Amino acid sequence: MKRIILSVFSITLLLSSCKKDDAPNYNSNVKADLSVEFDNVVGSSNLQLNTGSYTNGVGQSFNVTKLKYYVSNFVLTNVDGSVYTVPQKDCYFLIDESDATTYKPKLSIPEGEYKSLSFVLGVDSLRNTMDINQRTGVLDVSAAAADMYWSWNSGYIFFKIEGTSPGVAPFKYHVGGFGGYTTATTNNLRTFTLDLRTRGTAQVKSGKSANIHLFVDVLKAITGTTNMTFGTPAEIHSPTAGIPIANNYSSMIVHDHTEN
Amino acid sequence: MNRKHFIVIFIFVAGICACNKDVLEEIFQGFQKPINFPQPVYHFETNPITKERYELGRKLFYDPILSVDNTISCGSCHIQTSAFTHHGHSVSHGIFDSLGTRNSPPIMNLAWNTSFMWDGGIVDLDLQSIAPITNHIEMGETMPNVLQKLRASSTYPVLFEKAWGSQEITSNNFLKSLSQFMVMCVSSNSKYDSVSRNLGVSFTGDEQEGYTLVKQKCTPCHQEPLFTDYSFRNNGISISGVNDLGRGLVTQIDTDKYKFKVPSLRNLTYTAPYMHDGRFFTLEAVIDHYSNQVQNTPNLDPIFKQGGQLGISLTANEKQKIIVFLKTLNDKGFLFDKRFSEQ
Known part of the structure; x- marks a missing residue:
């Protein structure tokens, strides 16, 4: 009897574990919520606007008074290899460190388990050249985008970091440049493709709310291939001047974990 | 033919002229391509010209409310009697009498312009107005504030409703109204x-x-x-x-x-x-x-x-x-x- 009980128990255990491994039944015809969290950090510290004190790559201490950037064009790859591209019109987000409601863009994607996430830092050239009536929400030049737009050289600012450092002029680094309208010019758009398998795939299912938690290390935007020195220059306001920062920030976003 | 006849004929002709003038003012002809001009490049398909939108654009063009201290309108540096330039000014004065570095270009035949500004930095006429409005030495305003002032005014919400079917004042209908006025400024009768x-x-x-x-x-x-x-x-x-x-x-x-x-x-x-x-x-x-x-x-x-x-x-x-x-x-x-x- 004891043996039988043990067997039954084992079988039950096996069955239930099988069921668990089998994961939820995904219905790819149904869309569910997925959020992608952009958690801004400075090296190994959480970013605290204004109050936090940090040190750059050349030993200057600094604080950050403003941090804003666009993310767009999200693409997710299912573990079965299928690819889902979030419709472009729903896919522009402005992450603003001073506004916690912007940290976790919400996407609506088909149920499934996803192994890879890709997105663009910036506003792609197509949207950058679209009719004004397509520039709504975070792209509205009279609202959210008012300080994220270059009027003199039509185009969005992709990434903006400002702050102060003792003894030098406040730094203002504004990076944009979508590659030009009629002439090929500087392109500071950067695409991030993050493999989620090591630190947790995203299980997207109705009634649940999976969250892909990313760390955005803004220290990397000002250190790295080019170590920015505050004060020289104090400000960056053009596509070409922004190239070193764009090159730096192309490695600033990593996948930390996924909350399923 | 006696004098009385003359007077009668004169009054009759005058009457016809007066009628004609009234009729002409009534009929809004929209954008007309001069027959000796090529096809325009402006995207009329996304901003079809209407009388109300054009008139709203004209009102905005001449309204200093678009500048930070309500002193400078588009028309301040683009004066019609100088073909919409700033006659006699090498470079123009903006708010607080600040001087720019470039000569204000004429607003004429913009429907054929492939880019705007002396350096072509602006690629769409609808995006052009943002530049002088927000330039700190021209009009020194912010776009959100301009729209806020228009929304708070007693006249504009009604005019936007007449023109665009809604009192809502947006980047789209604000900028496109200005574009309508500017593309209508066709100079082709030399x-x-x-x-x-x-x-x-x-x-x-x-x-x-x-x-x-x-x-x-x-x-x-x-x-x-x-x-x-x-x-x-x-x-x-x-x-x-x-x-x-x-x-x-x-x-x-x-x-x-x-x-x-x-x-x-x-x-x-x-x-x-x-x-x-x-x-x-x-x-x-x-x-x-x-x-x-x-x-x-x-x-x-x-x-x-x-x-x-x-x-x-x-x-x-x-x-x-x-x-x-x-x-x-x-x-x-x-x-x-x-x-x-x-x-």
Whole structure:
């Protein structure tokens, strides 16, 4: 009897574990919520606007008074290899460190388990050249985008970091440049493709709310291939001047974990 | 025919004229392409012209509410009687009497412009107005604040509703209203146009000779019928202390440094001073520049260094005839067309 009980128990255990491994039944015809969290950090510290004190790559201490950037064009790859591209019109987000409601863009994607996430830092050239009536929400030049737009050289600012450092002029680094309208010019758009398998795939299912938690290390935007020195220059306001920062920030976003 | 008859006929004719005028004012004709002009490039399909939107755009154009201290309107530096330039100003004054670095260009025939500003930094007329409104030495405002002021005004919400079907004032309907006014400012009734359209007018001998010279010496840059090819070129004017890189500022490409957009030659009599910084006060000075003051600065257009010679060779007689012809490009009616005036 004891043996039988043990067997039954084992079988039950096996069955239930099988069921668990089998994961939820995904219905790819149904869309569910997925959020992608952009958690801004400075090296190994959480970013605290204004109050936090940090040190750059050349030993200057600094604080950050403003941090804003666009993310767009999200693409997710299912573990079965299928690819889902979030419709472009729903896919522009402005992450603003001073506004916690912007940290976790919400996407609506088909149920499934996803192994890879890709997105663009910036506003792609197509949207950058679209009719004004397509520039709504975070792209509205009279609202959210008012300080994220270059009027003199039509185009969005992709990434903006400002702050102060003792003894030098406040730094203002504004990076944009979508590659030009009629002439090929500087392109500071950067695409991030993050493999989620090591630190947790995203299980997207109705009634649940999976969250892909990313760390955005803004220290990397000002250190790295080019170590920015505050004060020289104090400000960056053009596509070409922004190239070193764009090159730096192309490695600033990593996948930390996924909350399923 | 006695005097009474005369009076009756006079009153009758006067009556017809008056009727006609009323009728003309009633009928809004929208955008009309002059028959001797090419197809416009402005995207009318996403901003179809209506009377109400155009009139709203005109009101906005002349309203200083668009500037931070409510003192400067678009019309302050784009004056109709100077073909919408700032006559007599090399560079314009903005808010708090600040000076810019460039000469305000005419607002005329913008429906054919492929880019805007002297450096072409703006690619769509609908995005153009943002630049002077937010420039700290021009109107110094912010877009959110401009829309806020319009929303709070007693007149604009109603006008936006009449024009756009909603009291909501957005970037889209605000900027497109301004575009409607600007694209409607078509200048196409110069003597040159009358000759082109075979309206029974012909050039004088000097004008005809000047016309031939312009076609020989001033093309392809100043191409008919708009007298510009909208390209960016360095025409060899000396580099000023401001060291304005022009097109090079926008593209940040070395070979674009010191290039500026080729301006139209229409209405030149009214749009002095000339060049991107208004450095030449007379047409004679401009033509003298081309004939013997061209400097071999970086990216000088190859047109100005043919045959080992800088500039364009012109005799005094040729210069004078070119100027005679250029005056046939004046369209005085445009300067006084009530449709384009502050109401």
